[in-house]
Amino acid sequence: MSYVAGGWAAAGVLVAVYTWRTLRRGRVLVRSLPPGEKTWR
Amino acid sequence: MTVHKGTANQLTRVLGAGSLVTVALTALFGLWLTPPDAVQGQLVRLIYVHPAAATACYVGFGLCALASLAYLWPRTRSRRWDRLAAASAEVGVVFCVITLATGSIWGRGSWGVWWTWDARLTLTALLCAVFLGYLALRRTGGNPESRALTSAIVAVVCVALVPIDHYATSWWTTLHQGDTLMRANPLIHGSQLYTMLLSFVAVGLVFSWLVVHRYRVEVLEDRFEEEGFAVAIAERRAEASAAVQDRPAESAVVGPGPAVAASSSSAGSEMGRDGEVSE
Amino acid sequence: MAVTDSADAPTASSSPAAASAEASGAGASPGAGVPPAPRLVRRRALLGSRRRQVIAAAVVAAAIAFVVVEGLGNATEYYKTVPQAVADRSSLGTRHFRIMGTVDDDVRQVGNTTTFSITYERVTAQVVDTKEPPQLFKPGVPVVLEGSWAGNVFQSDLIMIKHTSNYTPPTDPYATTQTSK
Incomplete structure (x- = not known):
């Protein structure tokens, strides 16, 4: 059933894109901290 | 790093x-x-x-x-x-x-x-x-x-x-x-x-x-x-000196001109200290 | 962390810090490549300029206005049930509205035209539909139709299935007890 596949895929793609973006933002920011600095605490 | x-x-x-x-x-x-x-x-x-x-x-x-x-x-x-x-x-x-x-x-x-x-x-x-x-x-x-x-x-x-x-x-x-x-008798x-x-x-x-x-x-x-930018610039310097280059384009060192001048005026005391240490 | 907390406290000093960070970001960018952190800081003040704020506010306001105008105008009376629509027939005239009822056993399809009747609380209305019905359309299913009265017949140009929130496997005895809300 293509509607079911489409719905599940839409949800999966949206979560995946947002996850990728968020984790990447975090990595870039953490990398920009001075050496030895604790990160987001 | x-x-x-x-x-x-x-x-x-x-x-x-x-x-x-x-x-x-x-x-x-x-x-x-x-x-x-x-x-x-x-x-x-x-x-x-x-x-x-x-x-x-x-x-x-x-x-x-x-x-x-x-x-x-x-x-x-x-x-x-x-x-x-x-x-x-x-x-x-x-x-x-x-x-x-x-x-x-x-x-x-x-x-x-x-x-x-x-x-x-x-x-x-x-x-x-x-x-x-x-x-x-x-x-x-x-x-x-x-x-x-x-x-x-x-x-x-x-x-x-x-x-x-x-x-x-x-x-x-x-x-x-x-x-x-959320109803009385879910079917x-x-x-x-x-x-x-x-x-x-x-x-x-x-x-x-x-x-x-x-x-x-x-x-x-x-x-x-x-x-401000003190943190980032300190890190950029440290990365450049350690020659760790996972991203060559981004790790190109920023020129120390206006950015450093601005960062030393804007950054809090601790950040300023970090900047000096790495310099 | 100490750094973050100390930055929290002085309200007055944090504003110039952010402002000069912006300025230095603009100053540094024509030189070497832009480092990631300044890029993120600028991204955060994406709508920092008055012009962008006006554009963003206009877009958001237009989206909200569109939804409110399209939706809330008729959302509180989304449809009339068959008895309501029959009672209001003279005042409705040929106005476009939605009607809700359960499809009877008399569905007939001739070419592109589907004729059937719908019933709600023992009041029945004849329907003529000129668009192809949706895949779940069949006798016994509650539907919402868009269209208007043409004499005593409801002229429908859109059939929507109003399924319930009951879920049962096909073989389950409860399957036959599906009724409209």
């Missing part, structure tokens, strides 16, 4: 692993092991995505409003609440978009239309637009404290749409069906019910995992916003 783990730690790894396992189980049961529906046939399998996403959307906006209230209340005022509000609103908008997308697809299959202006659909679209506006408001720059105050007030006002949206199907006539579970087959409940656990874990990560990004962005 060592490996950059980003915003992950023990907590997010546990939440992330739990999310993966429960999402996989929900897909296994939802797509294969549960029976089709007497009326809707295979289309019923969207019930294992759509209601949970809608609930996560409500929870995200509700959490945003609670955190905003905590920020507005003088005795609990802390930027931590503002960060939580920002994180949960953004994740809430993501789940709101998922709700609208999966709902539209489900509607095309079962109702026969992609969209109709009934109260539930209209209010969900309105909720999405309003919280996108809230996120835009948070991006207007300026003084972080006044931004926190303004956005907290806006969030507390906007969250009023959530209960109206939720009760829309019982207050007015809608094409959208009423509640499946839903056993394995469908358990899979639906499992989907709420799965989406809840994904939601928490995303909010924790997003909260930490917000903490870091707050630091960079308020402490």
Whole structure:
């Protein structure tokens, strides 16, 4: 059933894109901290 | 430098692993092991995505409003609440978009239309637009404290749409069906019910995992916003001298001209000290 | 962390810090490549300029206005049930509205035209539909139709299935007890 596949895929793609973006933002920011600095605490 | 783990730690790894396992189980049961529906046939399998996403959307906006209230209340005022509000609103908008997308697809299959202006659909679209506006408001720059105050007030006002949206199907006539579970005698087959409940656990874990990560990004962005560039420039120097170049284009050293001059005037004392050390 | 907390406290000093960070970001960018952190800081003040704020506010306001105008105008009375629509027939005239009822056993399809009747609380209305019905359309299913009265017949140009929130496997005895809300 293509509607079911489409719905599940839409949800999966949206979560995946947002996850990728968020984790990447975090990595870039953490990398920009001075050496030895604790990160987001 | 060592490996950059980003915003992950023990907590997010546990939440992330739990999310993966429960999402996989929900897909296994939802797509294969549960029976089709007497009326809707295979289309019923969207019930294992759509209601949970809608609930996560409500929870995200509700959490945003609670955190905003905590920020507005003088005795609990802390930027931590503002960060939580920002994180949960953004994740809430993501789940709101998922709700609208999966709902539209489900509607095309079962109702026969992609969209109709009934109260539930209209209010969900309105909720999405309003919280996108809230996120835009948070991006207007300026003084972080006044931004926190303004956005907290806006969030507390906007969250009023959530209960109206939720009760829309019982207050007015809608094409959208009423509640499946929150009613006197739910009529839903056993394995469908358990899979639906499992989907709420799965989406809840994904939601928490995303909010924790997003909260930490917000903490870091707050630091960079308020402490200027001293941190970044110090790091850039350290990276260049250590010749660690995982990204050649980005690790090109910034010229020490205006940026350093500005950073030493703007940065807090501790950040300034860090900058000097690496110099 | 100490750094973050100390940055929290002084309200007055944090504003110039952010402002000068912006300025230095603009100053540094024409030189070497832009480092990631300044890029993120600028992204955060994406709507920092008055012009962008006006555009963003206009977009959001237009989206909200569109939804409110399209939706809330008729959302509180999304449809009339068959008895309501029959009672209001003279005042409705040829106005476009939505009607809700359950499809009877008399569905007939001739070419592109589907004729059937719908019933709600023992009041029945004849329907003529000119668009292809959705896949779940069949006798016994509650539907919402868009269209208008043409004499005593409801001229429909859109059939929507109003399924319930009951979910049962096809073989389940409860399957036959599906009723509209």
